[in-house]
Amino acid sequence: MKRKYMMLSMLISGPKQPRNDIDIYLAPLIEDLKHLWDIGVEVYDGYREENFTLRALLFGTINDFPAYGNLSGYSVKGQCACPICEDDTxxxxxxxxxxxxxxxxxxxxxxxxxxxxxxxxxxxxxxxxxxPKGLSGADLFAKVRGLSCTFGKKFQKLLPKSGWKKRSIFFDLPYWKDLYVRHFxxxxxxxxxxxxxxxxxxxxxxxxxxxxxxxxxxxxxxxxxxxxxxxxxxxxxxxxxxxxxxxxxxxxxxxxxxxxxxxxxxxxxxxxxxxxxxxxxxxxxxxxxxxxxxxxxxxxxxxxxxxxxxxxxxxxxxxxxxxxxxxxxxxxxxxxxxxxxxxxxxxxxxxxxxxxxxxxxxxxxxxxxxxxxxxxxxxxxMYPMERYMKILKGYVKNRSRPEGCIVERYMVEEAVEFCTDYLSNVNSIGLPKSRHSGRTEGEGIMGSKIFVVPTKEWEQAHLYVLHNTTEVEPYVLEHKNELMSLYSNRSDSWISKEHNRTFIQWLKHHISNKVDEDPSSVSERLRCLSYGPGIQVFSYTGYLINGCTFYTKAQDDRSVRQNSGVSLVAQSMHTSSCNDKNPIYANMSYYGVIEHIWELDYTKFRVPVFGCKWVDNQNGVRTDEMGFIQVDLNRVGYKDEPFILASQAQQVFFVSDPADKKLSIVLFTNKINNNIDDQYEEEIPTVDDPFVGMSQSLNNDSIGDDGYFMRDDHQEGIFIKKPLRFNVGQTTVQLNKKRRKTRK
Structure with a gap:
């Protein structure tokens, strides 16, 4: 629901809302909607190069609760204020x-x-x-069909104080009574x-x-x-x-x-x-x-x-x-x-x-x-509508004529928007473009510098890039198969360690031999990957990627924001003991904070990586009975594998656990990255059912009919002072009550 697709079809002037008389203002709009449903409008299809008849249906009205009553004709005040339960409220x-x-x-x-x-x-x-069972649209229409309502302020007092006050003008639409929900x-x-x-x-x-x-x-x-x-x-x-x-x-x-x-x-x-x-x-x-x-x-x-x-x-x-x-x-x-x-x-x-x-x-x-x-x-x-209302209010430059300002600037904007379809290199009005839009490799935003990295960290970062590149996957399998054939009596964990130790040099020689035999058989990207990045890296303290802003922990400590928390779901090997020869591979979530943000320079391209301090999943991560993920950020693990690709990072943030100051609670942000079209949608990537743990604990609770309505662990109630009264002339003034808490 973007601003571009919102149409200002009606603007009611005046400092007060029309309340029940809004049907009078809606009448022209209802006529247009009936025309769109019964007859339709002729529209040109540019792809097929032909005309077709476009028909439209009003799906429902989006409004706050007071406007619900004005549009539907039901009184949302008083004893029967629920428009769904109605008289059975x-x-x-x-x-x-x-x-x-x-x-x-x-x-x-x-x-x-x-x-x-x-x-x-x-x-x-x-x-x-x-x-209570709510009425269907047909039953509701039969109930309000005979209601007569005289519009006008002087007839407001004649309207019923509860229940249905009028037959809504929306029922003039032939399909309105057949909708499951008419007003949201x-x-x-x-x-x-x-x-x-x-x-x-x-x-x-x-x-x-x-x-x-x-x-x-x-x-x-x-x-x-x-x-x-x-x-x-x-x-x-x-x-x-x-x-x-x-x-x-x-x-x-x-x-x-x-x-x-x-x-x-x-x-x-x-x-x-x-x-x-x-x-x-x-x-x-x-x-x-x-x-x-x-x-x-x-x-x-x-x-x-x-x-x-x-x-x-x-x-x-x-x-x-x-x-x-x-x-x-x-x-x-x-x-x-x-x-x-x-x-x-x-x-x-x-x-x-x-x-x-x-x-x-x-x-x-x-x-x-x-x-x-x-x-x-x-x-x-109503979040989109509230944001759009702010834009409309910004159109007002002459406070004595707010309606005229809104209409004038809206019409100018609509005309300019129509022209943008015929102009090149012009962005459409009303389609907000995020600063993350179109970025697949990311961009450093602060703290840029170049330095030489130690050999150990260089190998760790380069090895992770190789393991997570599609073109290198066949060579990873080939190298592991060679090791297993040479050391058939070794365990999988030993093979994995040996692979990590020797794979970089093996791949470099292997690709070099293939290039000597047939240069066309190796892509330029694979050749650059096999040679490895330069020992000098581009370092940043802030980075934009995946629709998120990431900081290093040092930068976070100086900021009012927390952008250093990351999470990664990766496949890991699980063994029951050091002698286990049949490990199990399964996905596991890892949590940590960013220590370094680097761009590895492979001559033809750069690969951004995050060097993180990861929490040890063995003794630093747990899930409590309520489904919260608790982590101990001081229990650091996986020091040999600190790096991840920046594109893989899922942003999280940590808040201190009030029940245990040594632990932190992991909270996920409301954005995830979609690698298909680089669009970022709001989602909650937490547990699928948040009631699983709590329902079990509450079902076993010993609560009884006596309930629990009084605190017995403290006696700090509320003291209310007696209001002060004094006379001013012939008028008695009563001061507002002041509440405060104190010990009994």
Missing amino acids: TTMRLEHGQKNVFLGHRRFLPVGHRYRTWRKAFNGSAEQRLA LDVMHIEKNVCESVIGTLLNMPGKTKDNIKARKDLVSMGMRTELGPVKKGNRTYLPPAAYTLSRKEKIILCEFLEGVKVPEGFSSNIKNLVSMKDLKLKGLKSHDLHILMEYLLPVAIRSIFPKKVRHALMRLCFFFKAICRKVIDPQKLPRLQQEIVLTLCELEMYFPPSFFDIMIHLIVHLVKETLSCGPCYMRW
Whole structure:
């Protein structure tokens, strides 16, 4: 969804949105869409040199949740705010909080699940209802067909306050009622709002937290977890520590972890700038910052805090968003994903207050079904639209006439874009070109110098280049076969070591003899490879390749970014002992940091290589029960094989493990390289199913109907001061409440 392919078909003037009256503005667009479907337009095919009739279909609308209600005609406020559950939405009105909350996710569980019979851990009653079934497009059209709506601001008060308010103008399209999903739930805004609620509640951020005195009073009035009710202590009110309440020490651990995170270039903004250690709060968070926090950093940040049950529930929520936001999703695994998110929501109901469960939390339960019908969410979220809105706002130079500025500059840009198709050496407008585009061999960007390398390192780098070049592979096999015929009684490991020791000289003499016999039988590239590179190499501290920026560790230490982490999947030989004569070859992942960036000069071409300090997989790498890869960067191994080709490097970054400061957690970046067309797509190259380890540990958990809703490992609750009141003339002024945590 690039800017080039977005059309500004309509611009509604005015400082306020039309809300329910948007159908009036959409009428011309609907007429064009009907024409495209019924009649079509004649288009010329330049390849076949013939005309054909082009028809188009509106796949759906991409919008945030308030716009969902305006476009669909459903009221997304009030008790029945879910447009999928509709009248069967499980909702309640909080007496003190004065807001509608959406609990009852146990009804989405399979019949007979143990959570359905639990009472004390939830709302005091068992759950016997089944999950609501959404209406099909035909049933929905039959329901709204007879609705009449009078447009205009003076008739807004006559509209229903809940349910369907109108028959959407999109139903004028003949195929609209046959679509499985007509208006998409925006994963971007759902994830943003959920992460804000989680972070705000954990850090007790004013205006963001869902835990306050009203929430505790609602618990008491509902007869749920009455032990957490507010307690009067003099002029202050004390809120006992709930399962999600962090002590000051835990807040410091969480904030210090986020402040110490260094991410690769282009991965996200500098997380350190978002942390306020003075107030122990996060500030200035944007949508993408919350996306990175939710899917990458928060699961690691809470590893050493919270009781195990609460920590696992929050991690499962983060893992769900990470799984649902993938570009490649296996449809066969989506039912399992749905089961996991329902369990996660039920467990969150055990720990968090009812005020936490607003409509955004409830909408999570419908994301899997929508993904199954419409494909991965990256095709439907609002990130491209939000970026395009920034471009349109940049068109405004006269603030008194913003609409005119946008239209005028958009038309000029469209005309210029049309002309670029007939001009040579001109890039198209709206197709951003990355600085990595078209690069297959990479380019050094900083710290360039030339020096002579030691013989040992020269041989190590050259040998690795030979082993990973397609043209040399037949000679590698030939040399090993010669060694096995000469030393038939030797083990495979000895043959491998002898091959590494003698292959460079053997290949040089072998290719030289072939050139003397028949020069045309050896390519120029193979001849240069056999002669080896020069002893002088081009060294850099920064390098661009594979769509990523790589630094050496020394350069990383001086930068606010971390670009030195690399990973490599390679085939290795596994033996059970030194006497094992039948080794097994299998792929294994290696993790390390870049120490050197060199370009080996083979006269006719250069080959970039990374000299890395690799973590020993035998005692320095492990995977814990939650699926995190832990590495000890101080346990160095494979010193005889430090080099890899720069084109093979997969960028990773390491963050300190809060549970064990000696270890680091491996996090993968969101880019992988595609060697076919040199295009770099966003993907998450982690474990295929993030719930495997956690599901096993939670199934064996001893949690019971009593649940776990109160911290017993610390007594740092929340003290709320009594608000100050004073008179100014005849007006009574009440100061805002100030919350702080202290020891009981």
